[in-house]
Amino acid sequence: MAGKIVILTGAGLSAESGLGTFRDEGGLWSQHRIEDVATPEGFARDPQLVHDFYNARRVQAAQATPNPAHDALAQLQRAWSGDVVIVTQNVDRLHERAGASALHMHGELARALCAACGARWDAAPRMSPESPCPSCGALATRPDVVWFGEMPYHMDEIADHLNSCTIFAAIGTSGQVYPAAGFVQEARSTGAETVELNLEMTEISRTFDSRHIGPASKVVPAWVDSLLT
Ligand code: OAD
Numbered sequence: 001m002a003g004k005i006v007i008l009t010g011a012g013l014s015a016e017s018g019l020g021t022f023r024d025e026g027g028l029w030s031q032h033r034i035e036d037v038a039t040p041e042g043f044a045r046d047p048q049l050v051h052d053f054y055n056a057r058r059v060q061a062a063q064a065t066p067n068p069a070h071d072a073l074a075q076l077q078r079a080w081s082g083d084v085v086i087v088t089q090n091v092d093r094l095h096e097r098a099g100a101s102a103l104h105m106h107g108e109l110a111r112a113l114c115a116a117c118g119a120r121w122d123a124a125p126r127m128s129p130e131s132p133c134p135s136c137g138a139l140a141t142r143p144d145v146v147w148f149g150e151m152p153y154h155m156d157e158i159a160d161h162l163n164s165c166t167i168f169a170a171i172g173t174s175g176q177v178y179p180a181a182g183f184v185q186e187a188r189s190t191g192a193e194t195v196e197l198n199l200e201m202t203e204i205s206r207t208f209d210s211r212h213i214g215p216a217s218k219v220v221p222a223w224v225d226s227l228l229t
Contacts, residue, residue: 002082003166005227006158006192007073008183009088009095009102012172012199016217017064017094023174038147047129047142054143055126058109061092062125069171069220070098076224077101085161087154089173089180091145105152105180111144120144152179162186169223171197172216175204184208197223 011021022029036042037053066074077084077100086095086102091109095102107113112123119135123143131141146152162168168187175181184194184207196208197219205211212219 002080004083004085004161004164005076005080005167005169006085006087006161006165006183006187008168008170008173008180009073009086009090010171010173010180011090012174013069013088013216013220014064014067014090014092014094015172015199016067016069016215017092019061019064019092019094021172021174023176034148038145039149040147041149043142043147051127051129051143054109054145057091058123058125058127058143061094061109064092064094066094066098067217069216070094070100072221072224073171074098074100076227079228082166085165087158087161087180087183089177103154103158105146105154105158107143107145107153109143109145113142113144114138115140115142155179158183159186162192163190165190165192167195167227168192169195169197170208171220172199173202175202195223 015021021027037050043050073086086100087105088095088102089106091106093110110123111120112127113120114133116138117136119133121134132139133141162183165187170184181204188194194208195210196205197212199215212223
């Protein structure tokens, strides 16, 4: 069997690599206010606080290593006879470090963005409001991550893939944040088979044709094996 597989990944995929999720008990959004650390308005109010939040996450992400679920998806991308497009909401680089390529719709911790001129470059481990943009010199350096109220990246390319895939899978994502939460409907409307892999049922579980419930490090390698054999 060939055809295109589109895989949407979320924080649950990296949970077993030691990176916290957002909405599980004790998750990031129970410790920090979204308005303070994940909106352009929060950054305008207190850029140091926002940099401190992402600096800590950048260090943590750099120390984390891919788990068997990242490895299995990289193996699928290598071995599947059609295209395997990974679209991730995660801002870590664990897909790449496992040997896969991914579209980062919510940006990347490892990249910096100048809010004044739009230049992008590799982020220093610790960013600060005092670091000037290497391109225009403005003191408007921010993490290259997408905040609430901003448009996610690669949306046209992702829509094309959703409209032409034969299988759509969502892994380790709660299905609470749009536009990603709507991808399953988009893929379904063009006839794709849809599958959810998650530790537990989500609010949108019933939208999928099938579900694999369990930790990503177990259910993802098993699902990949079933596709490749
Ligand atoms: P959430 O924290 O909302 O959801 C994580 C999901 O992973 C939940 O459904 C958990 O049940 C599941 N999960 C936890 N541990 C797991 C494991 N070991 N194996 C499999 N599943 C597991 O994270 P996301 O859905 O990724 O955006 O959140 C989406 C977006 O909301 C993020 O990209 C971020 C956040 O606000 C921005 O910051 C713009």
